[in-house]
Amino acid sequence: MEHKPAQTRLLKTVKHRRNAPGTSPGTVVAHPEAHPTKIRMMAYGLDEIIEQEMESVDQIKEFQNKWPVLWISVEGLKDVECLHQLGALFSLHPLMLEDIVSGHQRPKAEQYDSGLFIVARAALTLDDGIILEQISLVLGEGFVLSFQESSSNQLDPVRQRVRKKGGRIRKSRSDYLTYTLLDTIVDSFFPVLDKYNDRLDNYEDEVIQHPNRKMIDRIHGLKRDFLSLRRNVWPLRETLNTLIRERECFTDDTQLFLRDSYDHVVQIIDILDSHQERGSDLINIYLSSLSNKMNEVMKVLTMIATIFMPLGFIAGVYGMNFDREKSPFNMPELSWYLGYPFALGLMATTAILFLFYFKRKGWLSKK
Amino acid sequence: MEHKPAQTRLLKTVKHRRNAPGTSPGTVVAHPEAHPTKIRMMAYGLDEIIEQEMESVDQIKEFQNKWPVLWISVEGLKDVECLHQLGALFSLHPLMLEDIVSGHQRPKAEQYDSGLFIVARAALTLDDGIILEQISLVLGEGFVLSFQESSSNQLDPVRQRVRKKGGRIRKSRSDYLTYTLLDTIVDSFFPVLDKYNDRLDNYEDEVIQHPNRKMIDRIHGLKRDFLSLRRNVWPLRETLNTLIRERECFTDDTQLFLRDSYDHVVQIIDILDSHQERGSDLINIYLSSLSNKMNEVMKVLTMIATIFMPLGFIAGVYGMNFDREKSPFNMPELSWYLGYPFALGLMATTAILFLFYFKRKGWLSKK
Amino acid sequence: MEHKPAQTRLLKTVKHRRNAPGTSPGTVVAHPEAHPTKIRMMAYGLDEIIEQEMESVDQIKEFQNKWPVLWISVEGLKDVECLHQLGALFSLHPLMLEDIVSGHQRPKAEQYDSGLFIVARAALTLDDGIILEQISLVLGEGFVLSFQESSSNQLDPVRQRVRKKGGRIRKSRSDYLTYTLLDTIVDSFFPVLDKYNDRLDNYEDEVIQHPNRKMIDRIHGLKRDFLSLRRNVWPLRETLNTLIRERECFTDDTQLFLRDSYDHVVQIIDILDSHQERGSDLINIYLSSLSNKMNEVMKVLTMIATIFMPLGFIAGVYGMNFDREKSPFNMPELSWYLGYPFALGLMATTAILFLFYFKRKGWLSKK
């Protein structure tokens, strides 16, 4: 009867860590399990592109303000010192750095002097589950900073599109790169939703054919996953809405694309709601399957008991010891030539009558 | 105990297909099961009308900008090349084309440079179910483009009204044609709702007279259908609301008609909500019918058991072997002249008393 | 086990009829069961009044624009031709006529060139139920048109007030007449709500004293009635709200009165919500009464079984055939002088002990 509820969920929940109440705001403390920091740089214009891994933050300086678009991608948030240097280089607000490192932020978009700060969460599919990784973006004049919690390959498709000469991304400015990153983050939820869809399909079959206790835990697990996902996607909708109205940072053309991402987020929420609904239905179906099965058990058992009760009574009657010698009325059946066959026949008749009655009532049918 | 939940739904759900996360936006990929593309053209003014099937997109050029209203109707979305040519001809934004082809859009209305882009879904009744077909409209200066996923005859009534000389549609411009198409799309839901109404009526009778396991699956199927329909109709309401406030594209007169369509959408949502409510009630009635039936079973069976228990006890008493020779107190009944009849009478009396008690308690009534 | 769910509802639902999808808007088709059309006219000023039944629409012309207020009341909507003539005479928009005749509109208020168009629904109490009759009003310069589906006497109290010389209605213009009609429509719901209140009171008593299967159908019927009523009253609230803000058509003084009607609508909605709540409570009380009753049954029956089980066991023991001659230990009780009385006493003691135990546990109490 062991039970590990954590395993019933596909979505891995990360323990929140948070600065103690009263800590000075802007305090940046790395998570004890943070991944080591790696900095990758892409600097590109219409024709040229440089892609390089940075050893130190200082190296970045030589590219700053010299390329149409500079994309600094930070993966792993262990090296707090390095983040502070980056913060100084791009004059990021201390609260930004705290939000980037703390890793438990609601998706949001905020305008700072140094640029537009966007926090979002991407769904990262691992072998043993799904992680919602926080990805923070800073969109400034001519540069984009992206901060990931791990060196996952989430943003690789964007890199490939940047490398492809002549693509729209190469023709556009940093706001379009920001949109591309956001779009990739948003679309990362679709494969996850498909996965959940498959699970729901499986459970639907199983819950009808083999309803069992573990099902209910698993479905509750799914429902909690959906709630977690919704809590992370819902503010993304708000965020994109903010961005669409933020006419300064994004060109009219990029606005159109952001509107498209917004539609995707709304679709994700629609699908999540529909999944949630299906989860609730599954629980209802499970409960009605279960009570159906239990009723079937009880019905069969009670019918057996009910049939043997009168039979036992008849046997009991002919086991009585009335004195046949004292009176001809005292159990004359016992002395009949066919007394025993008569009794057995009486029993059989009774049983058959009951079975017939049950059948007519429809209690013998399966359902 | 086989179970195919899909068959319990009237509405056919189409598997979503979607570009991989990180794909460049505006990428147009045809659905593997897309219907072959057919282009029909209607060009008309107050007095004249030309109706023709187009072999190639180039053919369209000779009609462009020469007629008061040009309606290009594209049926089937397989020929991506052809769509690209159309896009170039009418300078459609790449995101428009992606939305038209992808076929899993929420209904929406968006203003592009090249014109107003409207996505909606019409209910298409087939022999074996209902399909929600995406119909996309582009309303530009002097032309309307319509894109359907299949060559269904959904829009034929509009064509007939266009052909009828002297009708309001011939006197009006492309905005009125757009309204007419939207109105036809909206009204396509009413016959579907009537169909569901009939189903609900049938189920209502069945659930009370023959409650069975399959009912519950079917009702859950209906409820999921209603949810799907609602998810597709609700944004249509928003869309029409946007159009009504979009004073540039529609004349004041057409606005009045759009307001009428808006009312229809609200009615559809009202009816859907009421259907949904009835579905929930059906489930409750089913559950209470079921538990009623089960209670009836248990009551009858328990009563039989209860009656035979005391009878069996009496028989047991007279089956005891106390030695009558040792004492006159030891089971003198066994030696009575009418001992056996007395015992049988005692049993009958007991049974009748119990039945009487049950009756007085009202447990024998059917309900 | 016959069941006619329709009879469980007080409110008669009228089958919707609707033009086929794609029909030209403004198409006016009479309902097959429409009542024959009758036109009544009242034309009045401060001092004079003429009341007359019109034979034809042409007759109206001689009164038009000659009286301060002209009230044309159309009862029954069968004569489509006549309606078209009226439409021409007062230059009504074709969509107005369609809405008037179709009879399944949500309450609404719309501003047309020819005047303010208001659709509402009045509750009409018949002998065998309640009908929600659509009443459409057109408020123009110096005239009011009212369209009813039948020649019900709903608006008679207004006529009487018009006839009374010196009343406020005679001193006011057509906007005040419109208010009076609306107020009468709104107030028609109060007697209906009282009727439902009585039903709920009756059901409340019945559900506790005689819970039975039919109750649940009836309560579900009531709840559906409430939903229908709410769906028809809720938009009336919106409508009145629109009218109150429509400063052009109504004088400041009439505004005050409209605000009063608005309050009444809000009260009606309040009462409906409270009725709905009571309906839900009734279902819960029914279910708990039912399960209570069933539990009582099961408890009594099980207790009987439980008492006789040990008694039967004792009888069984003394029915064993151990050979008393082989050993003094073999059932010496059978040879006791008071063996049989002892056995009977043992049984009685057991039964009493069990009853005592049940009593102490509180299982013998009624509830």
Add this chain to the structure above:
Amino acid sequence: MEHKPAQTRLLKTVKHRRNAPGTSPGTVVAHPEAHPTKIRMMAYGLDEIIEQEMESVDQIKEFQNKWPVLWISVEGLKDVECLHQLGALFSLHPLMLEDIVSGHQRPKAEQYDSGLFIVARAALTLDDGIILEQISLVLGEGFVLSFQESSSNQLDPVRQRVRKKGGRIRKSRSDYLTYTLLDTIVDSFFPVLDKYNDRLDNYEDEVIQHPNRKMIDRIHGLKRDFLSLRRNVWPLRETLNTLIRERECFTDDTQLFLRDSYDHVVQIIDILDSHQERGSDLINIYLSSLSNKMNEVMKVLTMIATIFMPLGFIAGVYGMNFDREKSPFNMPELSWYLGYPFALGLMATTAILFLFYFKRKGWLSKK
């Protein structure tokens, strides 16, 4: 099994009385059970104060417009004539008078020419329950009119504060008096909420220790009370909100106080919601207590049956009549020297094994 649902509620519901549909608005009809009318007057300034009971409305004239603040308090609404005279004296709108007398208004605040009209409801605690009494206020230039349905002592604390020379109320104008009255009305709900809190505490204990049928009726009664209260307090919130934004009638300073009353109303709604929540929880706890108790009953009874079933079977075996003389295999136990003790021992062992099994399964534990 008698049932009087009305007695399960603390809140006394008053039968609505209403003018028939179509009655002319502004028609003032006294309630058949209305209390006789009594008029009390307070006229005060910073230094002087006159307090007097008025015999007739004419008497008021000599105080009108001669004192900084004139407070006319009308208690009991039977004397319609007198109300009409008052209406004429202070030029009240007929709709005001109708609202004052009808006594079933939602709380509201409306601006008329003659002044600000406020309707509210105060909770009046009687010996046998609670009544929600409608109190209407008219705030005009230099006067306040208050109308109560009965001569309850609800407003006496305000009178005492007026009498106290040097208090803030004496230094302020009629708007502050209005606030004071409203504040007293709002605060009248707090003692009532405390009363309900005590009830909920009592029920909480009772529902766990002695769950019974009547409890559920009482809790449903409470819940209906909470709904009624909420329906009366919620619009009060709206009303105060209106007043706070009504910058003309109230000085800036009084605004601060009104904001305070507003906070109180919000608190009342908070507490009501929390009470409502507790009521729902109580019902759930009741249901789970009940089913728990029933399960306990069934378990004990079934266990008794289960233990005696095998014992009875053993007794039955040794009651069989196989012929020992025909074969040594036929029931040799019957001839054993210790046959009977062996059988009894077998029975005891079986019973103990079952009890042991039940114990190990945890079915003997209380819960």
Add this chain to the structure above:
Amino acid sequence: MEHKPAQTRLLKTVKHRRNAPGTSPGTVVAHPEAHPTKIRMMAYGLDEIIEQEMESVDQIKEFQNKWPVLWISVEGLKDVECLHQLGALFSLHPLMLEDIVSGHQRPKAEQYDSGLFIVARAALTLDDGIILEQISLVLGEGFVLSFQESSSNQLDPVRQRVRKKGGRIRKSRSDYLTYTLLDTIVDSFFPVLDKYNDRLDNYEDEVIQHPNRKMIDRIHGLKRDFLSLRRNVWPLRETLNTLIRERECFTDDTQLFLRDSYDHVVQIIDILDSHQERGSDLINIYLSSLSNKMNEVMKVLTMIATIFMPLGFIAGVYGMNFDREKSPFNMPELSWYLGYPFALGLMATTAILFLFYFKRKGWLSKK
């Protein structure tokens, strides 16, 4: 069967005390259990700082208006006289003082002439539970007043940061101190939420492995705690929102920090909602565990009964007394050489067949 519902809650509820209805507003009455008043002062600028405990309010005067920031911290609200003196010194509005002392206010922010008045609630973790302590702040020109109900150490981290020379708090003005206090109050909820999280984890394991009656009380207790917390945190969100839009009192820079606190409050509400959801799930899991366990009990017991019923019947048959001498058909088995073994074998076979049947039906499996 004793029950103390209060102990099932972690959150200690404080009995509301309130002035009687009709009491003059601004009346300040100390709570009978109020803590003795202690006044601590901190006055600081960029370089200097004085920290001192005040004996009397007069002492404060010498620091007033002489330091960049003056923080008066009042702990314990027993000494009403002292509060009145403070009120006079900083010209606080009487309603402010009433709100500070009454201690049952909803969190709010209000602009008075004398400064911005903020009421909030901090979560204070004690050994035996959690208390929500009201903390009121007054932000004026160059000073901040804070009022706590007890001398808890909630605000000590702030004091430490003030003492640290060179910190941002020393460089900023009183608005930043106010933010710091608010931030500390907001963050005080996080440890409490973690505590509840641990409880929920424990309960989750327990509810599945040892479902018992007490669990349900405890979970209901948790849910009520969550509701109370939400009711106190939700208006805090509103309050911070107000402050963020209150551009006069806070510098642009402090606005950024307030926005951060706002995000924290939203997170707290998110977590609370998620906890609430888990609580509801726990109750559902508990109910299904319970009914599962009960079903298991009933199934085992019924199976035992069902198996012994036919066995008892067979024994009964061979206990019948048909006269073997009268006919060869009368129970010849009794005279068989292996009659008794045959009967026992028949019984064993029957039992095994039943067990086999149960097994095939899957009723012997644990779940």
